[in-house]
Amino acid sequence: MKVLSYRDPGYVEFVQGLKRRAIPGDDVRDLVSGIISEVSAKGDAALFEYARRFDRVELSKESLFVSEAEFAEAKKAVSPATKKAIAASLKNITEFAKRSMRKDWSYRNAEGARVGERFTPFERVGVYVPGGKAPLVSTALMTAGFAKAAKVPEILGATPCGPDGKVNPALLYALYAAGVREVIKIGGAQAIAAMALGTESVSPVDRVFGPGNKFVVEAKRQLVGAVSIDLLPGPSEVLVLSDKTGNAEFIAADLLAQAEHGGDSVIGFVTDSKALIGKVQKAIGRQLETLSRAEYIREVIEKETFMLHVKSFADGVAISNDFAPEHLSLVCAEEKKWLKEIRTAGAIYVGNLSAVAVGDFLAGPSHTLPTGGGGRSFSGLRADQFQRRTSVVKLDAGAVKKSLASVEEFARIEGLDAHGRSVSIRVEN
Structure with missing residues (x-):
C-alpha cells in the first residue's frame, strides 16, 4: 500500500493525482x-x-x-x-x-x-x-x-x-x-x-x-x-477521513470490507494523526487473517490502497472533495462543521459507528453511487430518476394577452415572426 506524509517527497504529486476524471482508455x-x-x-x-x-x-x-x-x-x-x-x-x-x-x-x-x-x-x-x-x-x-x-x-x-x-x-x-x-x-x-x-x-x-x-x-x-x-458507477471505492478520534479497528474493518470487492476497488485513508495510521495498519494485518476472501483483499490492499498523513483536517477535506469518493466515512470531533464542507462524495457515513456496510445492504439510500471521480458531476441513484419529468403550460385569454408584448419582442429580436404571430392570432380572435 502507498503510505505518505505531507512532509514526504512525492506527496504533493500523489495528492494532485487524486483529482480524477472518469475517462476510459x-x-x-x-x-x-x-x-x-x-x-x-x-x-x-x-x-x-x-x-x-x-x-x-x-x-x-x-x-x-x-x-x-x-x-x-x-x-x-x-x-x-x-x-x-x-x-x-x-x-x-x-x-x-x-x-x-x-x-x-x-x-x-x-x-x-x-x-x-x-x-x-x-x-x-x-x-x-x-x-x-x-x-x-x-x-x-x-x-x-x-x-x-x-x-x-x-x-x-x-x-x-x-x-x-x-x-x-x-x-x-x-x-x-x-x-x-x-x-x-x-x-x-x-x-x-x-x-x-x-x-x-x-x-x-x-x-x-x-x-x-x-x-x-x-x-x-x-x-x-x-x-x-442513471450515472456511471464502476468498481467500489471508499475513503475514510478521520482525525485522532477514529477507532482504528473500525476504520480497518471498513477498508477491508470495500477491498473485499476485489478487482479495481480503490481504498483510501486520510488523517491528520500519524499515530492512527500505524494503528490502522496493524489492525488491517490482524483482521485480514480472519477473512475468507483474504486473497482478493490482500491484492487490493497492496496495489490499490493509499494512506495519507495530512498537515490539517482541512487539507484532508480538500483532498476528499478532489477525490470525490463513492463512499466517504467521516470520523471527527466536529462532525457538523466538517460535514458541511464535504461536497462531492456519493454517500457520507458520519461517525465511528456508521459502518459503510449498513448503507450497502440495509439503511435505505441506494448504494449505486458515482465512482472514478464522477461524484463531481453525478449524484447516487435516486427514486426520482425513475420518474419522467414533463412541464405543463395552460393559458387563458387574459394570460395570452399579457404575454403578447414580450413574446412579440423576442420574436422580433430572433427574427421568428411566425412565433409572434402564433400568439397575436389568439389575442385577435
Missing part, C-alpha cells in the same frame, strides 16, 4: 464499441456468442430468460433468514424512496399562465446486476427496489449466469421481490447493449440503471442517446 472504448456494434447487427446471436466466450455457457432463445420455474425454485431454495433480510432492506428502500420522489406542482406566473411539472414513472427500465465473485443481492434491491417504489410497470433485469445456466437463487429471489419479472442471463457491455437497443428476444428499455466494471460503465456512456442512464 482507448482499449476499453474500442472493445465496447465493437461489442455494441455486434449486438446491434446480430442481436440474439451476438448475446449467445459473448455468453459462450466470457461466461462459458451455451444459451438459446429458450434459455436466455429466467423461467417461471427458475423463479419458483429460487423462492424454495432461499432460507427464511435471507428472505427476512431482503424484506427488511426493501422496506427501508421503499420508505426512503417515497420521501425522495418528486411531486406534481403548478402555480400562476406573472402573466397569469398556469405552469408546472408532472412526474410519471418510466414505462420500462433495465437494471444491471454484476456477476463475478459474489452474488450481489443487495445491488438488485438497490436498483430494482427503487423502480418498484416509483411504480415502474416493467423492470428488466440483466445478470450473468454460471456455466450451468443458473442464476444464484438468492439474487433471483431479490429481483423478484423487487418487482422484476424478466431477467436475461447476460452480463457485461453486451447486456447493456441488449437492454438499450433490443434484440429479437429482448424488448428495449427507456433507461438503464446499475453498477458494473469498466466495460459496463463504458457501454452505458456510449449508449446515451439510444437510452438514458
Whole structure:
C-alpha cells in the first residue's frame, strides 16, 4: 500500500493525482464499441456468442430468460433468514424512496399562465446486476427496489449466469421481490447493449440503471442517446477521513470490507494523526487473517490502497472533495462543521459507528453511487430518476394577452415572426 506524509517527497504529486476524471482508455472504448456494434447487427446471436466466450455457457432463445420455474425454485431454495433480510432492506428502500420522489406542482406566473411539472414513472427500465465473485443481492434491491417504489410497470433485469445456466437463487429471489419479472442471463457491455437497443428476444428499455466494471460503465456512456442512464458507477471505492478520534479497528474493518470487492476497488485513508495510521495498519494485518476472501483483499490492499498523513483536517477535506469518493466515512470531533464542507462524495457515513456496510445492504439510500471521480458531476441513484419529468403550460385569454408584448419582442429580436404571430392570432380572435 502507498503510505505518505505531507512532509514526504512525492506527496504533493500523489495528492494532485487524486483529482480524477472518469475517462476510459482507448482499449476499453474500442472493445465496447465493437461489442455494441455486434449486438446491434446480430442481436440474439451476438448475446449467445459473448455468453459462450466470457461466461462459458451455451444459451438459446429458450434459455436466455429466467423461467417461471427458475423463479419458483429460487423462492424454495432461499432460507427464511435471507428472505427476512431482503424484506427488511426493501422496506427501508421503499420508505426512503417515497420521501425522495418528486411531486406534481403548478402555480400562476406573472402573466397569469398556469405552469408546472408532472412526474410519471418510466414505462420500462433495465437494471444491471454484476456477476463475478459474489452474488450481489443487495445491488438488485438497490436498483430494482427503487423502480418498484416509483411504480415502474416493467423492470428488466440483466445478470450473468454460471456455466450451468443458473442464476444464484438468492439474487433471483431479490429481483423478484423487487418487482422484476424478466431477467436475461447476460452480463457485461453486451447486456447493456441488449437492454438499450433490443434484440429479437429482448424488448428495449427507456433507461438503464446499475453498477458494473469498466466495460459496463463504458457501454452505458456510449449508449446515451439510444437510452438514458442513471450515472456511471464502476468498481467500489471508499475513503475514510478521520482525525485522532477514529477507532482504528473500525476504520480497518471498513477498508477491508470495500477491498473485499476485489478487482479495481480503490481504498483510501486520510488523517491528520500519524499515530492512527500505524494503528490502522496493524489492525488491517490482524483482521485480514480472519477473512475468507483474504486473497482478493490482500491484492487490493497492496496495489490499490493509499494512506495519507495530512498537515490539517482541512487539507484532508480538500483532498476528499478532489477525490470525490463513492463512499466517504467521516470520523471527527466536529462532525457538523466538517460535514458541511464535504461536497462531492456519493454517500457520507458520519461517525465511528456508521459502518459503510449498513448503507450497502440495509439503511435505505441506494448504494449505486458515482465512482472514478464522477461524484463531481453525478449524484447516487435516486427514486426520482425513475420518474419522467414533463412541464405543463395552460393559458387563458387574459394570460395570452399579457404575454403578447414580450413574446412579440423576442420574436422580433430572433427574427421568428411566425412565433409572434402564433400568439397575436389568439389575442385577435
